[in-house]
Amino acid sequence: MTNNINGIHHITAIAGDAQRNFDFYTRVLGLRMVKRTVNFDDPGTYHFYYGNETGTPGTILTFFPWEGAAKGRAGTGMATEIGYSVAKDSLEFWAERFRRLNVRHGEIAERMGESYLPFEDPDGLRIELIASKYPDDRKPWATDEVAAEVATKGFHSVTLTLRDVRPTAAILTDVFDYQLEGQEGDRYRYRTDAIPTASIVDLVAAPNMARGLSGGGTNHHVAFRVANEEVQMAFREKILSKGLHITPKINRDYFFSLYFREPGGVLFELATDNPGFTVDEPLDQLGTHLKLPVQYEPMRASIEQSLPILH
Numbered sequence: 001m002t003n004n005i006n007g008i009h010h011i012t013a014i015a016g017d018a019q020r021n022f023d024f025y026t027r028v029l030g031l032r033m034v035k036r037t038v039n040f041d042d043p044g045t046y047h048f049y050y051g052n053e054t055g056t057p058g059t060i061l062t063f064f065p066w067e068g069a070a071k072g073r074a075g076t077g078m079a080t081e082i083g084y085s086v087a088k089d090s091l092e093f094w095a096e097r098f099r100r101l102n103v104r105h106g107e108i109a110e111r112m113g114e115s116y117l118p119f120e121d122p123d124g125l126r127i128e129l130i131a132s133k134y135p136d137d138r139k140p141w142a143t144d145e146v147a148a149e150v151a152t153k154g155f156h157s158v159t160l161t162l163r164d165v166r167p168t169a170a171i172l173t174d175v176f177d178y179q180l181e182g183q184e185g186d187r188y189r190y191r192t193d194a195i196p197t198a199s200i201v202d203l204v205a206a207p208n209m210a211r212g213l214s215g216g217g218t219n220h221h222v223a224f225r226v227a228n229e230e231v232q233m234a235f236r237e238k239i240l241s242k243g244l245h246i247t248p249k250i251n252r253d254y255f256f257s258l259y260f261r262e263p264g265g266v267l268f269e270l271a272t273d274n275p276g277f278t279v280d281e282p283l284d285q286l287g288t289h290l291k292l293p294v295q296y297e298p299m300r301a302s303i304e305q306s307l308p309i310l311h
């Protein structure tokens with residue numbers, strides 16, 4: 001797995017109210033907040049990271065909560081569904097939980113040989129719990145209300161909706177070494193053998209659908225996982241050789257990042273495993289302090305004052 005794209009690293013989405021986002025992901029879904037920091041490009045905004053105990057790549061969903069953010073619209077050129085892997089017999093637990101807690105959700109259904117339960121977060125972000133047909137022995141974070149047997153294990157897949165799936169598929173196969181694994185209707189499933197989990201990208205062909213509009217309740221980008229910066233820079237060369245623009249390496253404190261827009265319009269990132277979320281907080285305290293990158297530390301007092309208080 002050293003020289004490969006190792007599936008999804010994280011997915012980043014836009015939210016509205018910070019407290020509502022925090023309550024939903026930590027209490028309703030039972031994820032661990034593994035880092036509370038600010039948007040490095042806009043320190044007046046939080047950046048929340050949710051994941052498993054350690055914030056392992058492939059389990060990390062992140063949000064920019066913008067108070068009063070205009071609602072976005074799902075559409076083409078966008079990641080439109082986030083798939084979480086759960087144990088096979090856990091979907092009934094979740095359907096009942098969503099009913100009781102008034103979470104907008106659909107019915108349990110079948111797709112690509114797997115049962116899944118679609119739901120929306122409070123901003124309308126579309127997520128699915130999928131009883132994965134692939135082995136998944138990742139150890140989930142457990143809470144008082146969401147026991148380990150039913151908890152989400154991390155990502156199963158991400159779905160990209162595209163006017164034309166072919167140019168995006170070419171990046172997945174020719175650059176990222178994914179293979180077409182199946183098709184059902186307009187949905188094409190691509191998967192990598194480099195890693196057993198968070199290894200799927202579904203492409204949905206929607207030639208007549210309008211372009212997505214970025215805003216609350218939509219995904220901002222999808223980050224793919226690489227072992228280290230050396231592998232990352234090798235992929236940078238491959239992407240440049242396809243004639244695509246890609247940023248220089250950017251230090252995100254918990255990983256190093258490169259960004260490029262794939263030909264279908266979705267913002268992709270390549271993110272490293274190193275150094276990880278314990279770089280500035282011990283494991284048992286992850287997510288409990290507001291952590292700032294070094295350039296904003298002198299402004300901590302004013303930043304803390306401008307951010308919404310989190311209970």
Ligand code: ZN
Nearest residue numbers: 012221223269
């Ligand atoms: Zn990112």
